[in-house]
Amino acid sequence: MSEDSAERALRDLDDRHFTDVVLREMRRRKTFARVAEQIDSTLRTARVPIVDPFRSSAEPAAAARRAMIASAVHSSVLEVPHVCSSEACEILVGRGVVSDSTSADALRTFARDGRLIVLRGDRRWVYPRFQLDHFDPRDPASIVAVINRMLDAGHFPEAATAWWASPADSLPERRAPMELLGADHATLRQLATAYAAAADL
Incomplete structure (x- = not known):
């Protein structure tokens, strides 16, 4: 694995797995074994849980319904084609909508404020490709960005992904909302408005 590939792999890990990997590797190397124990001890003493860097506390009004959806669909939404954060950066840079030098920080910001959906995959963060x-x-x-915020994707990414990817009874041939991207944005807004209103009941 090249140095760049190794760095990308580490960057793609969520905080908990990153900590595990770093401590395990430091313990394996005699030079750093003692330092690893000091770091581990410091983390344990602080008793501060590693929090989700993308999710702030949700408003309780719509949380129950969306949380129930999220729990039920987590495994299925990961079947929606997705890419890791490094690949997502490359796509956005390739389209010219973000700068290469700031793409990683920008991507995290977009996910944190709910403009992009980010999901916790297998040991790393992933972004639905669509x-x-x-x-x-x-x-x-x-x-x-508009629809993801209407869906409250920052707090409920699984439910938002399921909304985008699931066949809609109100659309011809029960198409999924994501199939309207680039074609019928007015209908997308109507569908998202109806979903958000139902979630707030």
């Missing part, structure tokens, strides 16, 4: 071709952070009216 949203990346239609996301432009330079445009306040970017349809992906």
Whole structure:
């Protein structure tokens, strides 16, 4: 594995797995074994849980319904084609909507504020692929950002992904909302408005 690939792999890990990997590798090397124990001890003494870097506390009003959906669909939404954070950066940089030098920080910001959906995959954060071709952070009216915020994707990414990817009874041929990207944004807004209103009941 090249140095760049190794660095990307570490960057893609969530905080908990990153800590595990670093401590395990430091313990394996005699030079750093003692330092590893000091770091581990410091983390344990602090008793501060490693929090989700993307999710703040949700408002309780709609939380129950969406949390129930999230629990039920977590495994299925990971079947929606997705990419790791490094690949997501490359896609956005390739489209010219973010700068290469700031893409990683920008991507985390977009996920944290709910403009992009990010899911906890197998030991790393992943981004549903469908949203990346239609996301432009330079445009306040970017349809992906607008809809994701309407769906409260920052707090309920699984439920938001399920909404985008699931066949909709109200659409011809029961198409999934994500199939309307680049084609019928007015209908997307109507569907998301109806979903958000139901979630707040």
